[in-house]
Amino acid sequence: MRSFARASTVAFVVAVALSVPACLAEAQSAKAGAQSAETLYTEMKEQEAELRRELDRAPQLRAQPPGEASTALLGRVRGTVSSYEAIVKRYPRSGYSDNALWQAAVLSADAFWQFGDTRDRANALRLFDRIKAEFPSSSLVVQMAGHTSRLNGATPTRVDGLATLKSLRREILPDAVRVTLELEREAAFYDERLDNPPRVFVDLRNTRTVEALKDALVTFDGEVVKQARIGRQPDNRIRVVFDLQGATRHSVYSLYNPNRVVIDFERPKETKPPTSNSQLPTSNQQSPTTNQQPSTRVAAAPPTTAAANARGGYSLSRQLGLGVSRVVIDPGHGGHDPGAQVRGLNEAELVLDVALRLERLLVKEPGVEVVLTRRTNAYVALEERTAIANKSAADLFLSIHANASGNAGVRGFETYFLNFAPNPEAEALAARENAGSARRMGSLPDIVKAIALNNKIDESRDFAGMVQSSMHEILRKADQNARNLGVKQAPFTVLIGATMPSVLAEVSFMTNRDEATLLRAPAYRQQIAEALCAGIMKYGNSLKKPAVLRSGF
Numbered sequence: 001m002r003s004f005a006r007a008s009t010v011a012f013v014v015a016v017a018l019s020v021p022a023c024l025a026e027a028q029s030a031k032a033g034a035q036s037a038e039t040l041y042t043e044m045k046e047q048e049a050e051l052r053r054e055l056d057r058a059p060q061l062r063a064q065p066p067g068e069a070s071t072a073l074l075g076r077v078r079g080t081v082s083s084y085e086a087i088v089k090r091y092p093r094s095g096y097s098d099n100a101l102w103q104a105a106v107l108s109a110d111a112f113w114q115f116g117d118t119r120d121r122a123n124a125l126r127l128f129d130r131i132k133a134e135f136p137s138s139s140l141v142v143q144m145a146g147h148t149s150r151l152n153g154a155t156p157t158r159v160d161g162l163a164t165l166k167s168l169r170r171e172i173l174p175d176a177v178r179v180t181l182e183l184e185r186e187a188a189f190y191d192e193r194l195d196n197p198p199r200v201f202v203d204l205r206n207t208r209t210v211e212a213l214k215d216a217l218v219t220f221d222g223e224v225v226k227q228a229r230i231g232r233q234p235d236n237r238i239r240v241v242f243d244l245q246g247a248t249r250h251s252v253y254s255l256y257n258p259n260r261v262v263i264d265f266e267r268p269k270e271t272k273p274p275t276s277n278s279q280l281p282t283s284n285q286q287s288p289t290t291n292q293q294p295s296t297r298v299a300a301a302p303p304t305t306a307a308a309n310a311r312g313g314y315s316l317s318r319q320l321g322l323g324v325s326r327v328v329i330d331p332g333h334g335g336h337d338p339g340a341q342v343r344g345l346n347e348a349e350l351v352l353d354v355a356l357r358l359e360r361l362l363v364k365e366p367g368v369e370v371v372l373t374r375r376t377n378a379y380v381a382l383e384e385r386t387a388i389a390n391k392s393a394a395d396l397f398l399s400i401h402a403n404a405s406g407n408a409g410v411r412g413f414e415t416y417f418l419n420f421a422p423n424p425e426a427e428a429l430a431a432r433e434n435a436g437s438a439r440r441m442g443s444l445p446d447i448v449k450a451i452a453l454n455n456k457i458d459e460s461r462d463f464a465g466m467v468q469s470s471m472h473e474i475l476r477k478a479d480q481n482a483r484n485l486g487v488k489q490a491p492f493t494v495l496i497g498a499t500m501p502s503v504l505a506e507v508s509f510m511t512n513r514d515e516a517t518l519l520r521a522p523a524y525r526q527q528i529a530e531a532l533c534a535g536i537m538k539y540g541n542s543l544k545k546p547a548v549l550r551s552g553f
Contacts, residue, residue: 335379
């Protein structure tokens with residue numbers, strides 16, 4: 001790195017030797033400095049990538065004495081954090097300085113989750129505060145809320161250093177059975193599948209159970225997963241063994257807020273799902289965040305003609321004659337994220353009420369199934385909401401929100417589909433709604449690619465248009481001053497990665513006094529639900545007019 005450090009000095013010396021004016025020499029020196037900051041930042045990112053590969057291979061060391069290997073690895077992590085800060089100190093005006101602080105903050109936070117040393121937690125919070133104080137206009141500021149809220153809510157490490165398995169529950173999904181292990185805090189895990197007899201076990205490291213789960217046997221009705229056996233293993237491991245019958249593939253992944261390990265067991269295609277979910281109550285925790293109304297799909301009658309989209313074209317969905325049956329409804333916010341709060345109105349509560357009303361309307365439609373991402377005042381991460389829709393094999397995804405503005409005179413409703421924001425208003429709204437995302441800057445290239453290659457843009461635009469027109473037709477009956485703000489586009493995190501047409505509806509402005517009064521009334525909430533239902537059914541019928549999809553609106 002010493003050669004880069006000399007770059008600006010060399011530029012200045014060469015300029016003087018060539019009798020270049022001092023102001024030009026300074027400009028050339030500044031340019032060389034910018035190039036050096038970029039080069040140093042790029043080098044540090046490469047070193048961090050290698051370091052993270054080692055962290056991924058290393059076990060979680062929260063509860064273990066600091067051995068030589070772990071001490072060395074943590075030292076290298078902290079050294080990398082210091083190197084990022086050194087870039088900022090040397091090039092405080094560089095456009096890479098806020099990015100360097102961000103990388104340092106996230107790396108410190110990850111070190112805390114991996115090693116459990118509260119000094120790294122404090123350092124991460126300090127670095128996030130630096131970004132906010134020194135770079136208030138940086139786009140990274142709106143992304144830090146998820147990190148800081150998780151760090152501020154971190155449970156102190158117990159004396160014995162063990163996490164606690166609090167509950168085990170099963171959920172029935174259309175093509176799988178999901179078992180969720182809820183933990184007091186994050187725990188490393190290892191899973192393996194065995195045959196003769198078929199079973200999957202998940203080892204939770206440095207974990208214990210609540211009393212009700214000690215050496216427990218949980219029996220399930222139905223197929224795929226017969227029972228779960230929980231037992232203690234040496235070196236502070238809890239092993240959960242799932243005895244299977246007929247399960248095909250399985251997947252295991254972690255979720256946060258609250259901390260969970262989720263195991264999805266795929267169901268053979270020819271079998272039908274059972275109609276009940278089960279849970280072993282072991283704590284006062286909230287009910288599962290996903291649920292599905294059991295329903296049998298009804299085959300659609302053959303369409304008489306193929307229907308083009310609003311632009312006159314035929315997307316792949318229309319070429320294949322695909323219809324709509326399963327709809328995922330996503331009430332925005334929830335839990336520790338209440339959304340907008342104005343004059344006694346709570347966005348999370350409001351949109352959940354509308355979503356439940358919408359569900360009751362949709363399940364009356366023949367052949368339509370509904371999945372909700374949450375049914376209670378529970379927090380569900382933005383990325384998890386999209387994952388629920390994908391794993392549920394949804395045909396449509398609708399996220400419901402209520403709007404807010406610093407201008408109390410602004411009113412109306414609008415519907416968004418996923419694309420890059422075309423104006424400052426859409427940028428600001430996306431920043432507000434995405435503030436709870438846990439994605440890191442390292443994800444930016446993948447996010448940009450996902451948006452740019454989104455093959456559902458045309459269908460999502462059509463879906464958004466029909467939702468918007470339905471809201472206009474129905475809501476203006478209750479509010480003569482209702483304003484149709486139109487169909488718009490923005491990079492909402494909750495829509496990124498959805499494999500089906502997906503939209504986000506902002507149903508009214510809570511900050512407008514007249515609309516806030518309407519939103520308090522159950523009748524108006526019901527009209528919003530009716531409008532959303534009409535939009536969903538209108539879009540379904542636009543694909544090919546199957547007999548099972550009809551709208552009473």
